[in-house]
Amino acid sequence: MKKDLSYLLAKKQNHQKIVALTAYDYPTALLEDKTGVDIIFVGDSVGTNILGYDSEQEVTVDDIAHHLKAVRRGVSQAYILGDLPYNSYETPEQALDNAKKLLAHGADIVKLEGVREKVIKHLIDHDIKVCGHLGLLPQTQQQKRVQGKTFEQAKTIIEDAIALEKLGISMLVLELIPEELGQIVTEKLSIPTIGIGSGRFTDGQVLIVNDILGITPRKLKLAKTYQDYQTLTAQAIQKYKEDVEQNLFPTEENVWHMAEEELKHLR
Numbered sequence: 138m139k140k141d142l143s144y145l146l147a148k149k150q151n152h153q154k155i156v157a158l159t160a161y162d163y164p165t166a167l168l169e170d171k172t173g174v175d176i177i178f179v180g181d182s183v184g185t186n187i188l189g190y191d192s193e194q195e196v197t198v199d200d201i202a203h204h205l206k207a208v209r210r211g212v213s214q215a216y217i218l219g220d221l222p223y224n225s226y227e228t229p230e231q232a233l234d235n236a237k238k239l240l241a242h243g244a245d246i247v248k249l250e251g252v253r254e255k256v257i258k259h260l261i262d263h264d265i266k267v268c269g270h271l272g273l274l275p276q277t278q279q280q281k282r283v284q285g286k287t288f289e290q291a292k293t294i295i296e297d298a299i300a301l302e303k304l305g306i307s308m309l310v311l312e313l314i315p316e317e318l319g320q321i322v323t324e325k326l327s328i329p330t331i332g333i334g335s336g337r338f339t340d341g342q343v344l345i346v347n348d349i350l351g352i353t354p355r356k357l358k359l360a361k362t363y364q365d366y367q368t369l370t371a372q373a374i375q376k377y378k379e380d381v382e383q384n385l386f387p388t389e390e391n392v393w394h395m396a397e398e399e400l401k402h403l404r
């Protein structure tokens with residue numbers, strides 16, 4: 138069964154957690170889908186995590202589309218979210234063109250950061266599903282500092298969340314805000330909230346797959362590392378290198394032979 142917005146909404150209403158995770162390639166998407174991840178994010182986090190960019194600002198719509206295509210091929214059930222990257226939704230028209238491109242390449246919904254009323258309204262008027270993003274906005278805030286810790290800041294985030302829901306967004310990502318604020322926003326909205334570094338009470342959680350697997354070498358308070366990809370992969374590559382250098386690979390098991398009959402004419 139293909140998961141859709143009503144499935145995700147029912148999870149919120151039944152107090153079942155929504156599981157979201159990023160993926161940028163076919164084999165990872167295949168595994169996430171098989172495991173039952175509800176929403177696969179093809180985020181602009183692809184830039185710093187996969188493409189070696191210095192910042193999210195370098196990510197283009199073509200980058201997202203390219204990775205969306207790969208992810209889409211691996212998915213049969215999960216709902217797929219594509220990020221509209223920095224500078225790709227400056228005007229309602231530009232946003233619509235780019236959102237259509239992401240949908241054409243496999244996204245079910247597009248996400249954009251902040252309260253961009255005219256842009257969001259234009260997308261929704263054209264039947265495009267939109268996910269909001271409040272709290273830390275990586276496309277415009279390079280400093281990864283917790284947002285909404287003061288009364289005034291928290292009040293703004295709550296008001297923005299309510300405004301976004303009124304505009305018609307289908308879900309909301311909350312990034313790097315205090316747990317209490319994550320809970321308040323989640324209770325005030327009828328659409329699902331997906332948190333990253335925003336506490337235990339959002340309707341769902343999302344993490345960057347590199348962080349849960351230990352692909353990107355860093356320790357983040359907001360994440361949990363379930364596998365040491367760096368060490369395991371370095372060991373595997375080292376072993377392969379040694380095997381080739383010491384003629385331990387390939388072995389008899391890995392090769393094909395010719396019949397003696399054919400061979401004798403060649404020698």
Ligand code: KIV
Nearest residue numbers: 159178180181182310
């Ligand atoms: O870019 C991304 O992957 C994201 C999520 C982690 C929220 O925006």
Ligand code: NA
Nearest residue numbers: 180181182220
């Ligand atoms: Na993002």
